[in-house]
Amino acid sequence: MQMSFLNDDFRTHKKYVDGVFKTKQEIIDELNKNGVKHIFKILSFGGGTQSSQLLEKCLRGEKNYDYDAVVMSDVGAEPDFIHKQVEWWQLRQKELGNTTPFIITQHNSMKKGIEEMLMRYISSECEYQRMQLPLYCNQVDENGEEVKGGLLPRQCTVDFKIIPVKQAARQLALKQLGLKPNQRMPKDVAFIIDIGFSYDEMRRINMYQSPQYKYMYLSYPLVEENLTTEDSIDFLKENNMPNKRSRCYLCPFNCDDKESGMDWAEIIEDEPLSFLKACFFDEQVRAVQRSGKKMLRSIPYFHYKRLPLSEVYAEDYHSLTQKFGEDLNEWKEEWEQFIAEKYKYVESKSV
Ligand code: SF4
Structure with missing residues (x-):
């Protein structure tokens, strides 16, 4: 059973109250109001616990988890057990007949x-x-x-995980829109990238709009459900799914x-x-x-x-x-x- 974090609600948290982040629906509403026609929904996947729970929601067809792509950046220092977890999820996706593109990317110039x-x-x-x-x-x-x-x-997460995911999402969208890799993103296109931060990791949330690409927005679905890291681990254990936490060795x-x-x-x-x-x-x-x-x-x-x-x-x-x-x-x-x-x-x- 999933528990909420100390019965708190994210809406009372200072970061939400101060507008440091918004809910996914609020971002969508804002984009629609501003005439954005194409919203690419991306899951930033790390192969660990929280983003695996988000992926499972997608595989189960839950509302708001319909991604245009699942993107993982291989930072080149994950333990083998994380690579094995990623393979497990790719197999599960295949077995369930889910065809969402599952992209594994890397740092632009330092591929290893x-x-x-x-x-x-x-x-x-x-x-x-x-x-x-x-x-x-x-x-x-x-x-x-x-x-x-x-x-x-700490610059490694941004340089080796977050930016490569954004770059891969951008390339995917440009291709789908029939544009060239270096072309400017059309004004009526935006991205929402789901990040698997939990309520207990609220300190990690600093923004909802990407500093690198102004048309990219970040949302935190687990926070919106007031779920903790422990909740994700419990969920995966209850469902006999791999549950090791992702990080570099x-x-x-x-x-x-x-x-x-x-x-x-x-x-x-x-x-x-x-x-x-x-x-x-x-x-x-x-x-x-x-x-x-x-x-x-x-x-x-x-x-x-x-x-x-x-x-x-x-x-x-x-x-x-x-x-x-x-x-x-x-x-x-x-x-x-x-x-x-x-x-x-x-x-x-x-x-
Ligand atoms: S897991 Fe640790 S070393 Fe690896 S990118 Fe994140 S903060 Fe950096």
């Missing part, structure tokens, strides 16, 4: 996603400076001691709370090689910071304790290195070759 961004960051000298992950930082005080600093701005928001479904233990147990990759990136970003080649003054960590991952989970790290060290080296070599070929860094150092 976040791993590519990180490899590029650690392999280059000063050519590539952007660190898009919300890493925890320490600073060095006057005594040379590390003290707690802030968090780097190296996400700094991974924690130690097993109940959260966003824990390092799950990565260590289910994706040991991915855990070693995360440890590798963790060490490397600090090595790069120490080198002084990047404009990063603070000392970055992937773990919220601001300690090396290989120290926090030392026992697992050592036993998994014994088991999967060779695989990790192969993965590094493949990347080294890819980065050298694609970016042609003169002094491409070994990754």
Whole structure:
């Protein structure tokens, strides 16, 4: 049974009252009033829990969940269990005879996603400076001691998930309208993209109109139903559907709370090689910071304790290195070759 969040109603929430977001119907009414004739309805799918519940609503033919496309951006660092969940949903869609286009897209220029961004960051000298992950930082005080600093701005979600989804939706619409990929979107066309944020994630809602494309609007159907993340998980469990939470294997928001479904233990147990990759990136970003080649003054960590991952989970790290060290080296070599070929860094150092 689905529960509402502390019996609250989104309509009393400050963000709704202040107009930070609107309901899907309010957006539709506004667009109709402004003479918009074609509204493309898109589901931004992440392969995790909340957007899966939205997809299921679509597959069940529920009112307001009739999408023109389901679009997922592969950020290039999802655990395999998320790829398997995506395949499960694609199969279910097929079995139910639902023909909504299911598009998997990527970052425009870094097709291999976040791993590519990180490899590029650690392999280059000063050519590539952007660190898009919300890493925890320490600073060095006057005594040379590390003290707690802030968090780097989280830009990965926008760059690797949200923008690629919008770009793919735009291309789909242009094609359906018989227009060229670079053509301007006609004035009577708009998009509504459903985002699977829940009521308990209200802090993540900052807008209902896309800053990149003014004709794109964002709606939050689970919030409109006052549903929480837990509600979505319960719904999927009750229906025997895959229910692991979507995130990157190296996400700094991974924690130690097993109940959260966003824990390092799950990565260590289910994706040991991915855990070693995360440890590798963790060490490397600090090595790069120490080198002084990047404009990063603070000392970055992937773990919220601001300690090396290989120290926090030392026992697992050592036993998994014994088991999967060779695989990790192969993965590094493949990347080294890819980065050298694609970016042609003169002094491409070994990754
Ligand atoms: S899951 Fe974490 S690392 Fe991946 S895009 Fe989102 S915030 Fe960034």
